[in-house]
Amino acid sequence: MSESERVLTSRLRLAVVRLNRRLRAQRTNSATTLTQLSALSCLHKCGQLTPGELAAKEGVQPPSMTRVITALEELGYATRSPHPSDGRQAIVALTDAGRAYIEADISAREAWLDKRLAELTDEERTVLARAAEIIDRMAGNQN
Numbered sequence: 001m002s003e004s005e006r007v008l009t010s011r012l013r014l015a016v017v018r019l020n021r022r023l024r025a026q027r028t029n030s031a032t033t034l035t036q037l038s039a040l041s042c043l044h045k046c047g048q049l050t051p052g053e054l055a056a057k058e059g060v061q062p063p064s065m066t067r068v069i070t071a072l073e074e075l076g077y078a079t080r081s082p083h084p085s086d087g088r089q090a091i092v093a094l095t096d097a098g099r100a101y102i103e104a105d106i107s108a109r110e111a112w113l114d115k116r117l118a119e120l121t122d123e124e125r126t127v128l129a130r131a132a133e134i135i136d137r138m139a140g141n142q143n
Contacts, residue, residue, distance in 0.1 A: 016135070026112045028104055031075060035060075039068050040077060040094065040102045048093040050083065077101055 001009075024034070032040065035058075042057050043049065049057070055065035069092055072078035077098030083089035094102070117125055 023109045023113070026109045028108045029101065031101070032072075032077070036068055036072055036075075036077075037102075037105065039065070039072065040098055041106075043078065043092065043094045044099065044102045044106075048091045050089050051080075051092055052089075054092055072098065 027037075039054060039058055042054060046057065051065050051069055052062055054069070055062045058065065060068075069078060069080065073080065075098075077095055078092055079095055080090040080092055083091050117128070120128070
């Protein structure tokens with residue numbers, strides 16, 4: 001790896017960490033942990049999932065996800081119901097309260113980001129749009 005590649009690696013890592021920290025600071029409510037918030041976000045994006053599917057998408061072990069789901073149920077943000085075709089499975093879904101919670105969180109973060117983007121030139125926003133595609137691909141989320 002060349003020196004310029006190492007510098008890019010370091011600058012990109014630091015920029016992503018700083019942006020993530022600033023976005024996390026925009027949370028409107030800290031009733032959930034970041035792990036719980038991530039699971040809620042996944043359910044919001046993907047819809048109903050089995051606990052195993054949710055664990056796989058979140059990159060955690062099923063027992064850990066079971067604890068997260070239990071906490072979300074206790075908060076009233078998620079429900080578990082029997083799987084329609086597999087009695088050994090359950091389906092996890094957002095409740096109306098869970099959907100409202102995650103949508104408020106997303107809205108607060110995006111409002112902050114909208115303000116920052118409005119401060120940029122058209123050219124800078126174009127560069128960021130391309131960078132977002134590349135970063136998403138690097139992270140393995142080619143949606």
